[in-house]
Amino acid sequence: MNREELFANICKKRSMLCVGLDVDCNKLPAHLKPLGTFGSITDFNKAIVDATAEHCVAYKPNLAFYEAYGLEGMRALDSTVAYIKDKYPDIFLIADAKRGDIGNTAKMYAKSFFETMDFDAVTVAPYMGADSVTPFLEYKGKWAIVLALTSNPSAYQFQSAVKDGKPLYRAVMEEMMEIGTPDNMMFVVGATKADKLKELRSFCPDNFFLVPGVGAQGGSAEEVMANGSNDHGGLLINSSRGILYASGGEDFAAAAGIAAANTASL
Amino acid sequence: MNREELFANICKKRSMLCVGLDVDCNKLPAHLKPLGTFGSITDFNKAIVDATAEHCVAYKPNLAFYEAYGLEGMRALDSTVAYIKDKYPDIFLIADAKRGDIGNTAKMYAKSFFETMDFDAVTVAPYMGADSVTPFLEYKGKWAIVLALTSNPSAYQFQSAVKDGKPLYRAVMEEMMEIGTPDNMMFVVGATKADKLKELRSFCPDNFFLVPGVGAQGGSAEEVMANGSNDHGGLLINSSRGILYASGGEDFAAAAGIAAANTASL
Numbered sequence: 082m083n084r085e086e087l088f089a090n091i092c093k094k095r096s097m098l099c100v101g102l103d104v105d106c107n108k109l110p111a112h113l114k115p116l117g118t119f120g121s122i123t124d125f126n127k128a129i130v131d132a133t134a135e136h137c138v139a140y141k142p143n144l145a146f147y148e149a150y151g152l153e154g155m156r157a158l159d160s161t162v163a164y165i166k167d168k169y170p171d172i173f174l175i176a177d178a179k180r181g182d183i184g185n186t187a188k189m190y191a192k193s194f195f196e197t198m199d200f201d202a203v204t205v206a207p208y209m210g211a212d213s214v215t216p217f218l219e220y221k222g223k224w225a226i227v228l229a230l231t232s233n234p235s236a237y238q239f240q241s242a243v244k245d246g247k248p249l250y251r252a253v254m255e256e257m258m259e260i261g262t263p264d265n266m267m268f269v270v271g272a273t274k275a276d277k278l279k280e281l282r283s284f285c286p287d288n289f290f291l292v293p294g295v296g297a298q299g300g301s302a303e304e305v306m307a308n309g310s311n312d313h314g315g316l317l318i319n320s321s322r323g324i325l326y327a328s329g330g331e332d333f334a335a336a337a338g339i340a341a342a343n344t345a346s347l
Numbered sequence: 348m349n350r351e352e353l354f355a356n357i358c359k360k361r362s363m364l365c366v367g368l369d370v371d372c373n374k375l376p377a378h379l380k381p382l383g384t385f386g387s388i389t390d391f392n393k394a395i396v397d398a399t400a401e402h403c404v405a406y407k408p409n410l411a412f413y414e415a416y417g418l419e420g421m422r423a424l425d426s427t428v429a430y431i432k433d434k435y436p437d438i439f440l441i442a443d444a445k446r447g448d449i450g451n452t453a454k455m456y457a458k459s460f461f462e463t464m465d466f467d468a469v470t471v472a473p474y475m476g477a478d479s480v481t482p483f484l485e486y487k488g489k490w491a492i493v494l495a496l497t498s499n500p501s502a503y504q505f506q507s508a509v510k511d512g513k514p515l516y517r518a519v520m521e522e523m524m525e526i527g528t529p530d531n532m533m534f535v536v537g538a539t540k541a542d543k544l545k546e547l548r549s550f551c552p553d554n555f556f557l558v559p560g561v562g563a564q565g566g567s568a569e570e571v572m573a574n575g576s577n578d579h580g581g582l583l584i585n586s587s588r589g590i591l592y593a594s595g596g597e598d599f600a601a602a603a604g605i606a607a608a609n610t611a612s613l
């Protein structure tokens with residue numbers, strides 16, 4: 082999916098919401114559990130997607146939550162991706178995987194997410210530098226979403242190191258902008274750092290920011306939109322737990338739909 | 348596996364070799380290809396393991412090379428891990444996955460590699476700081492192997508940023524040594540940076556270093572051993588392509604055995 086299509090969908094749905102599909106089997110509604118690992122994850126995801134698709138522009142399965150359940154988990158991921166791609170082809174699909182490795186390995190990760198699976202984007206970690214990111218940029222219509230300033234408590238521990246007089250997260254963004262474009266690269270910027278968004282926009286006006294940390298992690302979608310949007314939308318604001326587990330009962334999907342309608346809408 | 352057991356095995360086998368199981372289906376010997384993805388990867392790995400186990404102390408499957416082949420690839424990984432654990436229980440088994448995410452996600456990755464699969468160790472990326480590593484340290488007898496100074500061409504791009512007057516790779520190691528011990532934490536230090544090993548040993552005398560980059564990437568195992576070993580061995584020296592593809596013919600396993608015997612032996 083290209084940037085114009087993503088922006089058109091934001092305008093059409095009047096939403097910048099990305100729903101994080103981080104399915105923890107321990108948190109599934111009790112009535113789904115008899116379906117087993119594959120069945121319960123798949124049915125849960127399909128119901129969440131059907132209830133939220135009109136209110137969001139992206140889904141972001143977090144790979145850890147599928148890998149943790151082994152082959153059954155990975156089958157559930159495949160099935161979820163196929164369902165979304167088939168039924169909601171206008172949705173932007175992000176693999177939250179935070180991969181980062183030497184060039185020939187990064188090439189295999191790109192193959193995993195862009196060929197073997199049909200994701201539009203994958204999150205990547207910048208610690209190993211440009212050659213660990215480049216392979217993800219070689220697919221037309223696909224995106225690398227590079228970690229810049231993350232949402233977790235220890236984010237600043239290393240991301241505030243200094244390179245050329247600048248904080249590392251800024252050096253990462255500026256140097257990555259030399260190999261990527263606003264049409265194939267986004268950055269992860271935590272909503273828990275909403276005050277930073279204006280600063281980042283000052284030197285990175287055009288790239289989309291994927292913003293996790295709204296809801297369970299404490300960030301405010303309104304503050305993020307006020308500080309981080311641009312004339313092409315410019316934001317995908319992720320909420321996971323606040324939507325998936327809005328209700329733990331049989332009404333989980335309806336509750337998720339209401340939560341989605343109230344998060345990151347324009 | 349604990350540090351004493353690993354060291355005992357290094358002494359017994361007189362080897363610091365870790366064989367990287369990065370199976371690229373395009374490079375498999377022609378006679379294996381009719382077996383299909385699962386069959387050819389599994390048979391290749393088993394033959395490589397049987398031919399090299401007496402010459403090495405560790406195996407390191409690289410997750411990207413299994414994920415790239417989807418569910419068949421992941422089945423082949425499971426099967427390879429089970430084969431090694433069953434037949435060669437004294438071998439140290441590393442998931443080269445370079446994961447790194449917020450705490451509740453890192454916990455799921457730790458579950459993936461230490462519970463769902465039975466790896467002894469997993470490589471992790473430090474960009475997101477301590478709370479992305481801690482969950483991997485909460486399993487007795489399991490290890491986090493943290494990226495410090497990697498082997499790829501763009502390693503220094505961000506790893507040389509400065510924190511508290513020190514290069515980032517050193518800050519990462521020193522601060523990680525505050526949350527981990529030589530009994531549950533190792534560091535990745537590229538063999539292509541063999542001259543750096545003495546410097547790193549000066550402030551990190553006890554932790555094992557996992558050293559990739561020997562062979563195809565240009566590093567020398569002898570130089571690594573001269574500069575990086577300590578009184579508990581202290582090194583796992585990885586070679587992947589140089590061993591796996593020592594021959595592309597029907598004699599691939601025998602050739603791998605010879606290559607393994609000649610790499611990182613004491």
